[in-house]
Amino acid sequence: MAILEVNNIHAYYGNIQALRGISVTVEEGEIVTLIGANGAGKTTTLRAISRLVNPREGSIQFDGEDLSQFKAHELVYKGVAMVPEGRGIFAKLTVGENLDMGAFSRDDSANIQEDLERVFDLFPRLKERRSQVAGTLSGGEQQMLATGRALMANPRLLLMDEPSMGLAPVLVESVFETIQRINKEGTTILLVEQNAMMAFQVANRGYVLQTGEIVLSDSVENLRQNEMVQKAYLGVE
Amino acid sequence: MFKKQTIVIQDIIKLGLLAGLISLSMSVIGFIALLGERELIQNVISMGHVFLLAPPIALAYISAEKVLSQSKVKATLFGLLLGIITALPLVILVILASSFDIRQFLVNVSPELIELLTFGQGIFLGSVILLLVSGVAGLLAAGLRTLPDDFREPIITGLAWVFLFGLFSEILLGRLRSIFGRGLTKLIFSGKALNPLFTVFLFIVVAALRYWSKRRRLQAEERGESISPERQQRYQRIRIVLGVVTLLLMPLILGTYLSEVMNNVGLYILMGLGLNIVVGFAGLLDLGYVAFFAIGAYIMGILTSEGQLGLGFTFWTALPFTVIGSTLFGIILGIPVLRMRGDYLAIVTLGFGEIIRILALSDMLKPFIGGAQGVLQIPKPSIFGFDLVKPEYLYYIILIGVLLAWFISWRLRDSRLGRQWMAMREDEDVAEAMGINLVNTKLLAFATGAAFSGLSGGIFASKLTSIFPHSFNLIVSINVLSLIIVGGIGSLPGVVVGALILVGLPELLREFAEHRMLMYGALLIVMMLARPEGFWPSETIKRELHAHEELEMGSD
Numbered sequence: 001m002a003i004l005e006v007n008n009i010h011a012y013y014g015n016i017q018a019l020r021g022i023s024v025t026v027e028e029g030e031i032v033t034l035i036g037a038n039g040a041g042k043t044t045t046l047r048a049i050s051r052l053v054n055p056r057e058g059s060i061q062f063d064g065e066d067l068s069q070f071k072a073h074e075l076v077y078k079g080v081a082m083v084p085e086g087r088g089i090f091a092k093l094t095v096g097e098n099l100d101m102g103a104f105s106r107d108d109s110a111n112i113q114e115d116l117e118r119v120f121d122l123f124p125r126l127k128e129r130r131s132q133v134a135g136t137l138s139g140g141e142q143q144m145l146a147t148g149r150a151l152m153a154n155p156r157l158l159l160m161d162e163p164s165m166g167l168a169p170v171l172v173e174s175v176f177e178t179i180q181r182i183n184k185e186g187t188t189i190l191l192v193e194q195n196a197m198m199a200f201q202v203a204n205r206g207y208v209l210q211t212g213e214i215v216l217s218d219s220v221e222n223l224r225q226n227e228m229v230q231k232a233y234l235g236v237e
Numbered sequence: 238m239f240k241k242q243t244i245v246i247q248d249i250i251k252l253g254l255l256a257g258l259i260s261l262s263m264s265v266i267g268f269i270a271l272l273g274e275r276e277l278i279q280n281v282i283s284m285g286h287v288f289l290l291a292p293p294i295a296l297a298y299i300s301a302e303k304v305l306s307q308s309k310v311k312a313t314l315f316g317l318l319l320g321i322i323t324a325l326p327l328v329i330l331v332i333l334a335s336s337f338d339i340r341q342f343l344v345n346v347s348p349e350l351i352e353l354l355t356f357g358q359g360i361f362l363g364s365v366i367l368l369l370v371s372g373v374a375g376l377l378a379a380g381l382r383t384l385p386d387d388f389r390e391p392i393i394t395g396l397a398w399v400f401l402f403g404l405f406s407e408i409l410l411g412r413l414r415s416i417f418g419r420g421l422t423k424l425i426f427s428g429k430a431l432n433p434l435f436t437v438f439l440f441i442v443v444a445a446l447r448y449w450s451k452r453r454r455l456q457a458e459e460r461g462e463s464i465s466p467e468r469q470q471r472y473q474r475i476r477i478v479l480g481v482v483t484l485l486l487m488p489l490i491l492g493t494y495l496s497e498v499m500n501n502v503g504l505y506i507l508m509g510l511g512l513n514i515v516v517g518f519a520g521l522l523d524l525g526y527v528a529f530f531a532i533g534a535y536i537m538g539i540l541t542s543e544g545q546l547g548l549g550f551t552f553w554t555a556l557p558f559t560v561i562g563s564t565l566f567g568i569i570l571g572i573p574v575l576r577m578r579g580d581y582l583a584i585v586t587l588g589f590g591e592i593i594r595i596l597a598l599s600d601m602l603k604p605f606i607g608g609a610q611g612v613l614q615i616p617k618p619s620i621f622g623f624d625l626v627k628p629e630y631l632y633y634i635i636l637i638g639v640l641l642a643w644f645i646s647w648r649l650r651d652s653r654l655g656r657q658w659m660a661m662r663e664d665e666d667v668a669e670a671m672g673i674n675l676v677n678t679k680l681l682a683f684a685t686g687a688a689f690s691g692l693s694g695g696i697f698a699s700k701l702t703s704i705f706p707h708s709f710n711l712i713v714s715i716n717v718l719s720l721i722i723v724g725g726i727g728s729l730p731g732v733v734v735g736a737l738i739l740v741g742l743p744e745l746l747r748e749f750a751e752h753r754m755l756m757y758g759a760l761l762i763v764m765m766l767a768r769p770e771g772f773w774p775s776e777t778i779k780r781e782l783h784a785h786e787e788l789e790m791g792s793d
Contacts (some may be wrong), residue, residue: 041372050670052666052669071674072669072670073668073669073670073671073672073673073674073675074672075670075672076670076671076672077672081670083669084666084667084670088663088664088666088670089658089667090660090663090667091663092663093659100656101656101660101671102671104656104657104671104672104673105671105672149671150670153671153672173274231338
């Protein structure tokens with residue numbers, strides 16, 4: 001059974017329609033990517049799933065439960081965590097305090113400690129900088145922190161909004177390696193990206209969004225072969 | 238201007254003229270002449286001269302800091318130059334005043350001012366003396382900066398004490414007289430001025446103490462001694478006991494007038510602690526905070542008043558209703574503004590504050606809450622039939638309220654709720670993604686803030702025995718917000734420091750009449766330039782500022 005089923009959602013910002021019937025399915029254990037240009041509705045889709053935007057039509061089901069009955073802050077208790085766009089770390093708090101906030105929804109302190117070790121294992125840099133103020137980290141480290149903080153909630157589904165944004169190519173590589181590793185350790189990932197080339201390297205399946213609609217959905221192997229995708233997103237002439 | 242790493246002679250001329258313009262402005266508005274009547278040290282220097290020379294002294298000191306690395310002699314000579322240039326605009330004023338009748342334009346350029354500027358020595362000789370004195374003041378200030386820290390700090394501390402003793406002499410005089418009697422007071426003060434001998438004594442004692450304590454600390458550090466945890470704990474306990482004893486004896490030391498000032502400060506501390514939760518902890522900018530103070534005051538007033546409106550409660554039975562009532566209003570205001578952020582929130586709360594004031598003033602509610610006539614005949618609190626009429630007694634009730642609010646704030650800050658507030662202040666969306674319920678978190682912040690303010694309002698009503706709508710205008714909200722910014726936003730000791738400076742200090746400066754607000758305003762500007770993080774910033778803010786420094790260093 002699919003862990004996440006987004007069914008024909010329509011969302012609006014005021015009178016402007018941002019999503020025109022988006023349907024996305026994510027199976028347990030997969031990495032699924034949403035690609036598309038600016039304004040295609042990728043982020044809005046993520047915001048709708050995480051209940052920051054309320055779709056007017058359509059339904060979103062997580063693990064068989066209708067998400068519309070929950071508030072945004074309740075989702076993390078259900079097992080959905082988000083790495084927000086532009087990283088959204090608590091800049092004035094230390095790295096350690098940021099990670100603590102990630103586990104805010106939990107009260108099983110023994111397991112929290114275990115997950116902290118796991119995050120430090122994944123990102124040794126964060127362990128080194130544990131008591132440093134998060135605002136002083138480099139862009140790549142901030143991305144690590146935002147990801148690590150989301151993992152502290154021990155989610156079943158991780159929503160990632162453009163993790164490669166504003167990072168140097170070398171760092172982008174390592175970000176995607178980490179994404180793969182997190183997935184291998186058992187977390188399902190829905191990844192929003194503009195960098196289609198990188199996203200296709202890690203994902204199982206992909207959806208291509210254009211002006212609030214899904215124009216293509218397939219396995220990444222097939223998407224890579226698609227002429228339109230090659231032209232528009234992979235830069236192949 | 239001060240950001241530059243090196244300073245050349247042109248900068249000194251500019252700074253000198255700047256200092257001169259400040260001194261000149263203070264002179265032509267009559268500030269200097271007013272202060273000239275008041276001696277700081279008997280027959281030695283007047284407050285007028287102190288303030289006249291303060292700009293060149295301050296600027297020479299600051300500029301010497303930048304030149305120090307080049308050469309100490311140069312730094313000192315620059316100070317001399319700066320001081321002389323400062324005096325130039327003043328000399329021009331003196332010459333103009335002697336040649337033309339400039340009083341028709343500048344009414345405050347009085348013969349007294351000219352006499353003060355020329356040291357009573359006539360135009361020519363006086364101008365020369367003024368140039369020299371100002372130059373020497375600059376020279377000494379710059380010279381002081383070149384001294385090693387070991388001597389510089391004690392000297393500055395000594396001078397600061399002498400200045401503060403002289404500035405607040407009227408208040409000190411009154412208290413010393415009633416505690417130690419006239420004999421001892423005469424040794425210290427002659428009139429309002431400090432006795433020269435005592436001045437020297439005070440300076441030496443303070444400077445020596447400062448020198449000695451610093452040496453001791455340094456020596457301990459050199460020997461690598463660290464104070465054992467037990468001893469630290471014992472020191473901590475001694476400090477707490479001393480603090481409590483001081484707080485308890487405060488009214489005895491301060492007397493009636495200063496106790497009354499302290500009570501006002503205390504009520505503002507209570508409000509400040511509440512707003513500190515709303516603005517400092519939770520990051521919700523509330524400009525209508527006075528509303529809860531008003532609601533608390535009105536609930537207390539109506540419940541206890543012995544007049545027509547009153548319901549016959551006592552202070553103590555009404556107090557819980559006061560706090561509960563204002564808490565409820567906190568939640569009622571909170572609900573419509575849940576979706577607002579930042580500036581929008583500020584404007585909406587501003588509107589709420591005005592609505593409450595206008596409702597209190599309205600004819601519609603007049604039968605219940607008195608309209609423009611307010612609520613009268615509110616009794617003072619009493620304990621076991623003993624009315625707490627004097628400010629010295631009310632002090633203890635306010636003290637208990639402040640300590641309670643402090644304790645609650647302190648415990649909340651480090652609690653789970655405190656972390657929710659902190660996360661919400663940083664980023665609402667992310668906080669929500671972490672699983673924080675923004676609705677509850679915001680409402681709890683508004684409710685707690687309103688409770689403290691309502692308590693303050695209740696005590697205020699009982700202290701004044703009558704309340705009127707115009708006591709609850711916007712300026713109260715602004716004052717409370719200012720005091721937490723001046724103290725250091727989000728910091729508990731900061732609230733106390735802020736309230737002492739913003740509420741207490743203007744009272745102590747009453748002697749300076751219409752120039753009081755000028756001094757106060759100048760102080761605020763200087764303070765925000767020098768310490769933007771506040772007098773006693775919280776750890777997070779300190780870390781944030783420090784983090785920026787780290788960043789700047791990193792990018793070099």
